[in-house]
Structures are given as structure tokens and as C-alpha cells.
Amino acid sequence: MPNSHRLKPISECTCKVTKGDIELEKVTPPTGANMVKTIWIGDVQSGKYDDQEVELKGWVKRARGNNNIRFVVLRDSTGTIQCVVKKDTIGEELFAEVKNVLIETSVIIHGKVNADERADGGHELVASSFEIIGAVNPEKPFPITESAMAAADGGETEFLLDNRHLYLRTSRMTTMLQIRSSVFGAIHSYFRDLDFVEYQAPNFVAGAVEGGSTLFEVPYFGRTAYLTQSWQLYAEAAMPALERLYTIAPSFRAEKSRTRRHLTEFWHAEMEVAWASNQEIMTHGEGVVRRVASTLLDERSSELEGLGRDLDLVARYADNPYPRMRYDEAVETLQAMNVDIEWGQDLDYSKEKILTQDFDVPHFLTHYPKIAKPFYHRVDPDDDNYVLCHDLLAPEGYGEIIGGGERTWSEEEILARLKEEGTPTEAYQFYIDTRSYGGVPHGGFGLGVDRVCAWLTGADHIREVIPFPRDSRRVTP
RNA sequence: GCCGAUUUAGCUUAGCUGGUGGAGCGUGGGACUGUUAAUCCCAAGGUCGAGGGUUCGAACCCCUCAAUCGGCGCCA
Incomplete structure (x- = not known):
């Protein structure tokens, strides 16, 4: 579901610190850690970045596919998008990692935005790189499964209340x-x-x-x-x-x-x-x-x-x-x-x-x-x-x-x-x-x-x- | 405080009048060149909420306790 709200890029959020007419300091986005997020999934799904190379940061909502192509559904606060990961493009080693990625792993994916009707929301990201930032403990996979959600049917079960976080x-x-x-x-x-x-x-x-x-x-x-x-x-x-x-x-x-x-x-x-x-x-x-x-x-x-x-x-x-x-x-x-x-x-x-x-x-x-x-x-x-x-x-x-x-x-x-x-x-x-x-x-x-x-x-x-x-x-x- | 229910694998559940607990999701392994909660094959995972009782035999019947859920009163 596309989100009607977009997040402003940080450059639009910064304010000038002034004293009188003199601009003392211009607050700039932090750099260096390479963790500044500038592109949101909701905007990609709106068509704003069609055919452009972008970097998406988010969490894996779901993954499926086969030995040559994987579809990773990426989630952020503004929506979801399907990311297509091909073994040919990304190499065997990375592809194996993608294949094993667990739900709620946090990742950074680079790729080209492709308008494609086969993708939910009308857009997908054809991945050129895939970096895992925060892994999920395989001993303790994300506990909220489809069956738990289906059972809740939009409401809550005791289990979902226990796992509210x-x-x-x-x-x-x-x-x-x-x-x-x-x-x-x-x-x-x-x-x-x-x-x-x-x-x-x-x-x-x-x-x-x-x-x-x-x-x-x-x-x-x-x-x-x-x-x-x-x-x-x-x-x-x-x-x-x-x-x-x-x-x-x-x-x-x-x-x-x-x-x-x-x-x-x-x-x-x-x-x-x-x-x-x-x-x-x-x-x-x-x-x-x-x-x-x-x-x-x-x-x-x-x-x-x-x-x-x-x-x-x-x-x-x-x-x-x-x-x-x-x-x-x-x-x-x-x-x-x-x-x-x-x-x-x-x-x-x-x-x-x-x-x-x-x-x-x-x-x-x-x-x-x-x-x-x-x-x-x-x-x-x-x-x-x-x-x-x-x-x-x-x-x-x-x-x-x-x-x-x-x-x-x-x-x-x-x-x-x-x-x-x-x-x-x-x-x-x-x-x-x-x-x-x-x-x-x-x-x-x-x-x-x-x-x-x-x-x-x-x-x-x-x-x-x-x-x-x-x-x-x-x-x- | 009162009334009514529920408790079986990590989650959601089936389990008939008592006779060796099944499945789906998730997880692990495998197959598959465009999937849409992908699909297919295989595997691991259960002292059936706890304790006691009845019985040759209890997930199932009885008692006690616990946790949880729904509702009432009162309020937003």
C-alpha cells in the first residue's frame, strides 16, 4: 500500500543558526558513516526515480525465488518494494547470502528502479549490490509469521501482545x-x-x-x-x-x-x-x-x-x-x-x-x-x-x-x-x-x-x- | 467485584462416544530462470498449562490451582 506521506530529505529539514543578520553555522547532514538515508520506498513507488540508480535502506519483509533469481520485498516506513536479485549480476557469493536472508534483516540495496507491472506497487529495484547491516539470529527467527497475523485477523492475539515490540x-x-x-x-x-x-x-x-x-x-x-x-x-x-x-x-x-x-x-x-x-x-x-x-x-x-x-x-x-x-x-x-x-x-x-x-x-x-x-x-x-x-x-x-x-x-x-x-x-x-x-x-x-x-x-x-x-x-x- | 470461556510444536490449529497426537506457517536441507502469503520434495521440532484423582488405559472424564481471553458495572 503506497503511503500518502513522504519523508523529507535531511537537507530540507536543516535549519540555519543565525544571530542578527549573521549566519553563524549551517547545519549539514552528517557524512562519513554512509548511513544518511536520502531515498524512500514510497517515493520510488510514486515513479519519482524511474530508470535511476538509487540506494534503498530498509528491512526484509519477505523473500522468495529460485537458484538464479530472488525477489526480496524491502520495507521502510513509507512502503514496500520488490527488489530483484539475479545471480548473473550480483555474483555467486552475494547471491548465496541473499538466498539465506531472514525476515527483518536490515539491508542496503543499490540498483536501478524499473517500472514493471509484475511488481506489487508497479515498481521494482533491479539490485546491483546487497549489503546486510543487521542480521537476524537464525536460532530465533522473527516470530511474527503469516499464520499469526492471519489468526489475529486484524486484531490481536495474546502472542502478538506479548511480542508487541x-x-x-x-x-x-x-x-x-x-x-x-x-x-x-x-x-x-x-x-x-x-x-x-x-x-x-x-x-x-x-x-x-x-x-x-x-x-x-x-x-x-x-x-x-x-x-x-x-x-x-x-x-x-x-x-x-x-x-x-x-x-x-x-x-x-x-x-x-x-x-x-x-x-x-x-x-x-x-x-x-x-x-x-x-x-x-x-x-x-x-x-x-x-x-x-x-x-x-x-x-x-x-x-x-x-x-x-x-x-x-x-x-x-x-x-x-x-x-x-x-x-x-x-x-x-x-x-x-x-x-x-x-x-x-x-x-x-x-x-x-x-x-x-x-x-x-x-x-x-x-x-x-x-x-x-x-x-x-x-x-x-x-x-x-x-x-x-x-x-x-x-x-x-x-x-x-x-x-x-x-x-x-x-x-x-x-x-x-x-x-x-x-x-x-x-x-x-x-x-x-x-x-x-x-x-x-x-x-x-x-x-x-x-x-x-x-x-x-x-x-x-x-x-x-x-x-x-x-x-x-x-x-x- | 461479578458472569462466561480458553490453554495441544516457535506461531495458528485438528484431534469423534477415553484406545500409540495430525496439519499449515516459520526454521534446516534439496529442486526450480520472473516470483506475488511463490511452488514442489525431505527433515528436525510435543513431558497436550501445572498438580492430583477415576480407569487396564486420559489431550479427552472429575477436583484444585495458574495464566489468558471475552463481557458486565464504572468511565474517556
């Missing part, structure tokens, strides 16, 4: 990581385009954002600290300084959930805005998700197609507005469908799933009952049974991808809400204190980046979109 090299995982990078980039550019400031919160914290049972305890010089579940409380402290802020950072939750939607360490894109209403926050949520979808169409359409993803679906998510529905309407809808639910219950995954069946784009659920949500959600001034919050539910059964809303911002209200819940206030003292000095209405949301990746790629499991997934039973490799 090697599985990353396969075309499917490479594609996932490239798409993931574009998702992160799209989120950054959405917020930066709107003058949000990227802001970092600590990962060691003293208190919980959600319920206390989902915290990871960490020994901390004789005390107990916790890994953060969310950037939010620390973002709210900086809200009066920055007014619009965001982050993409890991969050940690010690949930024993074993589902296709959960990780114990996940990447959390969070934002906080001063002077903002629930409606405005939702507009940003919709905006960032649609930006991610449109960026993937721009940057990664061939990769998505390579994964078998229907681009029309992704385009639908990029181009259409996301409907908003109150919790009460959702409950009524479910009750009309004879689903067993009572007012005041949080909507669990099975109920979300039933709701999302009726939508072909993501949709928001707003105004949950106060009793279903924690203290930091702002009570609706129009009806104190509800809070001004929202969840964004992805279609196709992928579930919640955003949770957010307005925050309880007056000191009086937040103390009342904490008392009502019976939540101890010690760990939140700094948070409460911020309310004593010019509190303003504000809000924000958290977006599960991995969940968005899983949904937009159509992955069967959230593990497929993160390089080294962490769940309740796996911290290795």
Missing part, C-alpha cells in the same frame, strides 16, 4: 501509528488555531477526580500519592490566568474493566475555557472531533483504506453537525423502546449502544440528573435536579468519547455540593481555594484520544491503536 513493524500496526499521529496533530492544531494555550498538569496527585476506587496508588517518600485521572482540576486553577487552555496527556484509571473500550493508561485530550457555557463547550467538542475526521481524510485516506475503513463514513463524521439531546429525552426514547431504565440512572454502555443505533453521526447527551454526576458539575440554575454537562457518544457502538460540561464555580456552591456528596475536602483544598478569588463561569471536556482512534479506524479493540496497551492484566512489554 516486534508487532509494531507490521504494516497494520505501522498504519495505526501513522493515523494516530495525525489524530494527535489534528487535536493540537484545532486548539492552537483558536489560541488555546497548551498547559501541563502534574501526574502525581493527592486526590481523585472521579470516585476514589479507580486511583493508582504510588509510594511517595513515605506518603501515598496517586497517578492522575484527569488534568481538569489543575487546569481549572490556571483557567483565570490563561482563559483558554488544553492538553493531550496520559490519564490513569485503576478500573478492572475488560472491554474493547478501556485502558488503564489512556491519552486524554482535555480543554478548559473561561466564561463558557455548556453549549459553547459542546461546540468545541464537535469542532475538534470533526477536525480530526477531516484531517484523517486529508492526510491518511490511503492508510484508512488499507485498514478497510469506509471513507464515506469518516467523511460523514467530518461534514455533518452532531445532534444534541437531553438526558430526559434519551430516557423517554429508551422507555418507549421498552428498555428497562428509570430516571436518575446513569446511562450504561448497553443503553448508550441502543441510543446510538438511531444516529449515523456522533451525538451529545446533555443535562444529566445531579445524582448521577460528581460535585464539580455545575447545577442547572433553571432546574436543580440537573447538571449542565454533556457526553458525546460515537456511533457504530464505540460509546462515549467525550465527557464535559460547566463547572461548579462559586465557593458557596462547591462546598454545598461536596457536603451533599460526603466527599472529604482535604485533597481538594487548592481547588476550593481558587473559587475564593474571582470565580467565573467556565467549563471544559475530556476526550478519549485512543477511543477516537479506535472509532475512526474501525478497530475492533482500543488496544489496536496504541503501541503498548496497558490494561488490568498487562503491563508488559
Whole structure:
């Protein structure tokens, strides 16, 4: 599969170091080691080097052939190409080496680029030299075989999870990581385009954002600290300084959930805005998700197609507005469908799933009952049974991808809400204190980046979109 | 925490009502002048997750344990 991205040659990446008008130093590519790579397989497959002599550096993906001609499929980060090695051209000694080359051997191959329909991708390299750089231990050949991949059928087996460090090299995982990078980039550019400031919160914290049972305890010089579940409380402290802020950072939750939607360490894109209403926050949520979808169409359409993803679906998510529905309407809808639910219950995954069946784009659920949500959600001034919050539910059964809303911002209200819940206030003292000095209405949301990746790629499991997934039973490799 | 499953070669698996564990991939050797997950021939590789029990006999039946997978609750 050709890659829609090319790597720039290093000469285009270097920058000039200047002081005033005087150019102090021109950074040049390192030379001498003969390890500078200037030509990428993706470019060769695009026809840029037809009939030219080139040097390709990469890894052997597969090899086949006979005693006189070998076909070595070479892989790099931009694609694959067939290299034709003939005994006549290259000599018996080298040919014997090529014949014995094992999968994932790293090599440098010189040769002439030949446009040939017999080769996958339309181009091949007719080799004039073949140099092994890093050999593969024949006692321990590359363990990921075709049968392992076929068995995984695009997903994962325990074996592939155990060999994740090697599985990353396969075309499917490479594609996932490239798409993931574009998702992160799209989120950054959405917020930066709107003058949000990227802001970092600590990962060691003293208190919980959600319920206390989902915290990871960490020994901390004789005390107990916790890994953060969310950037939010620390973002709210900086809200009066920055007014619009965001982050993409890991969050940690010690949930024993074993589902296709959960990780114990996940990447959390969070934002906080001063002077903002629930409606405005939702507009940003919709905006960032649609930006991610449109960026993937721009940057990664061939990769998505390579994964078998229907681009029309992704385009639908990029181009259409996301409907908003109150919790009460959702409950009524479910009750009309004879689903067993009572007012005041949080909507669990099975109920979300039933709701999302009726939508072909993501949709928001707003105004949950106060009793279903924690203290930091702002009570609706129009009806104190509800809070001004929202969840964004992805279609196709992928579930919640955003949770957010307005925050309880007056000191009086937040103390009342904490008392009502019976939540101890010690760990939140700094948070409460911020309310004593010019509190303003504000809000924000958290977006599960991995969940968005899983949904937009159509992955069967959230593990497929993160390089080294962490769940309740796996911290290795 | 709860419910349901799985565990046979490096990997993926077949193995019927209990009667000497087969194959594909990978690896090693051989054949083949253009292959497309190349093909063909040969070979090595297994205390059937661990322990105990029933039985003349256990991969298969029973018990205990372990590891793993899927789902629920909760969440992103």
C-alpha cells in the first residue's frame, strides 16, 4: 500500500543558526558513516526515480525465488518494494547470502528502479549490490509469521501482545501509528488555531477526580500519592490566568474493566475555557472531533483504506453537525423502546449502544440528573435536579468519547455540593481555594484520544491503536 | 467485584462416544530462470498449562490451582 506521506530529505529539514543578520553555522547532514538515508520506498513507488540508480535502506519483509533469481520485498516506513536479485549480476557469493536472508534483516540495496507491472506497487529495484547491516539470529527467527497475523485477523492475539515490540513493524500496526499521529496533530492544531494555550498538569496527585476506587496508588517518600485521572482540576486553577487552555496527556484509571473500550493508561485530550457555557463547550467538542475526521481524510485516506475503513463514513463524521439531546429525552426514547431504565440512572454502555443505533453521526447527551454526576458539575440554575454537562457518544457502538460540561464555580456552591456528596475536602483544598478569588463561569471536556482512534479506524479493540496497551492484566512489554 | 470461556510444536490449529497426537506457517536441507502469503520434495521440532484423582488405559472424564481471553458495572 503506497503511503500518502513522504519523508523529507535531511537537507530540507536543516535549519540555519543565525544571530542578527549573521549566519553563524549551517547545519549539514552528517557524512562519513554512509548511513544518511536520502531515498524512500514510497517515493520510488510514486515513479519519482524511474530508470535511476538509487540506494534503498530498509528491512526484509519477505523473500522468495529460485537458484538464479530472488525477489526480496524491502520495507521502510513509507512502503514496500520488490527488489530483484539475479545471480548473473550480483555474483555467486552475494547471491548465496541473499538466498539465506531472514525476515527483518536490515539491508542496503543499490540498483536501478524499473517500472514493471509484475511488481506489487508497479515498481521494482533491479539490485546491483546487497549489503546486510543487521542480521537476524537464525536460532530465533522473527516470530511474527503469516499464520499469526492471519489468526489475529486484524486484531490481536495474546502472542502478538506479548511480542508487541516486534508487532509494531507490521504494516497494520505501522498504519495505526501513522493515523494516530495525525489524530494527535489534528487535536493540537484545532486548539492552537483558536489560541488555546497548551498547559501541563502534574501526574502525581493527592486526590481523585472521579470516585476514589479507580486511583493508582504510588509510594511517595513515605506518603501515598496517586497517578492522575484527569488534568481538569489543575487546569481549572490556571483557567483565570490563561482563559483558554488544553492538553493531550496520559490519564490513569485503576478500573478492572475488560472491554474493547478501556485502558488503564489512556491519552486524554482535555480543554478548559473561561466564561463558557455548556453549549459553547459542546461546540468545541464537535469542532475538534470533526477536525480530526477531516484531517484523517486529508492526510491518511490511503492508510484508512488499507485498514478497510469506509471513507464515506469518516467523511460523514467530518461534514455533518452532531445532534444534541437531553438526558430526559434519551430516557423517554429508551422507555418507549421498552428498555428497562428509570430516571436518575446513569446511562450504561448497553443503553448508550441502543441510543446510538438511531444516529449515523456522533451525538451529545446533555443535562444529566445531579445524582448521577460528581460535585464539580455545575447545577442547572433553571432546574436543580440537573447538571449542565454533556457526553458525546460515537456511533457504530464505540460509546462515549467525550465527557464535559460547566463547572461548579462559586465557593458557596462547591462546598454545598461536596457536603451533599460526603466527599472529604482535604485533597481538594487548592481547588476550593481558587473559587475564593474571582470565580467565573467556565467549563471544559475530556476526550478519549485512543477511543477516537479506535472509532475512526474501525478497530475492533482500543488496544489496536496504541503501541503498548496497558490494561488490568498487562503491563508488559 | 461479578458472569462466561480458553490453554495441544516457535506461531495458528485438528484431534469423534477415553484406545500409540495430525496439519499449515516459520526454521534446516534439496529442486526450480520472473516470483506475488511463490511452488514442489525431505527433515528436525510435543513431558497436550501445572498438580492430583477415576480407569487396564486420559489431550479427552472429575477436583484444585495458574495464566489468558471475552463481557458486565464504572468511565474517556
